[in-house]
Amino acid sequence: MIAGVLMTLGVTGYGQTKIGAFERKFIDRGLVDVQKLDPTLKVELKYSTTDNFIKEDVYGDLERAYLQPMAAEKLVKANKFLKQEKPNYTLLVYDGARPRSVTKIFWKRMSHLPYNRREDFVADPARGSIHNFGCAVDLTIADEKGQPLDMGTIFDFFGELAEPRREAAMLKAGKLTKQQLENRKLLRRVMIKAGYTSIQTEWWHYNAMSRERAKATYGFIE
Numbered sequence: 488m489i490a491g492v493l494m495t496l497g498v499t500g501y502g503q504t505k506i507g508a509f510e511r512k513f514i515d516r517g518l519v520d521v522q523k524l525d526p527t528l529k530v531e532l533k534y535s536t537t538d539n540f541i542k543e544d545v546y547g548d549l550e551r552a553y554l555q556p557m558a559a560e561k562l563v564k565a566n567k568f569l570k571q572e573k574p575n576y577t578l579l580v581y582d583g584a585r586p587r588s589v590t591k592i593f594w595k596r597m598s599h600l601p602y603n604r605r606e607d608f609v610a611d612p613a614r615g616s617i618h619n620f621g622c623a624v625d626l627t628i629a630d631e632k633g634q635p636l637d638m639g640t641i642f643d644f645f646g647e648l649a650e651p652r653r654e655a656a657m658l659k660a661g662k663l664t665k666q667q668l669e670n671r672k673l674l675r676r677v678m679i680k681a682g683y684t685s686i687q688t689e690w691w692h693y694n695a696m697s698r699e700r701a702k703a704t705y706g707f708i709e
Contacts, residue, residue, distance in 0.1 A: 558695035575631035
């Protein structure tokens, strides 16, 4: 009874933490806070800061990363696999579920580009990003000091250096070091082992299922 009243008032647990509009959407749709499944996961939502490609905070008071339960369970497995290889490392989540309203903001900000180039950087809201269904995660690996490993580029870097499909060429050209590539491979290895799939244009992005299946199963989070 008390828990229900607290939820109605936008309060959780004993910390009197207010639940914002985005977080309420996620909870109402059955998504889960990934850190409740695995408290060792680190979260730094880049779109709750200005440290992102549009240099705007579009998430406001959202601080926790949410995913569909299936995707969250796979993430927990990936973190377990990482710790089996590197006990002092942990996954660091930059983004999880993302309302389609935010994807519309991203799409508008890139309106100066031709359509085909625009889709290289952001999803067309009409089709949706897999983030919009709660089935994709952006992340990296943090070391024993909590610092992100060097992956060769920052998160949200729009250029060839961020593309897994060009890693061999970038290594050969001296634009990517062996250690940077090994760090990416470590991330890729544990995520794929846990059931995620990578994409060829962003080293940080992983999908728990296809866009078509996610849309049919869950529908858009608006």
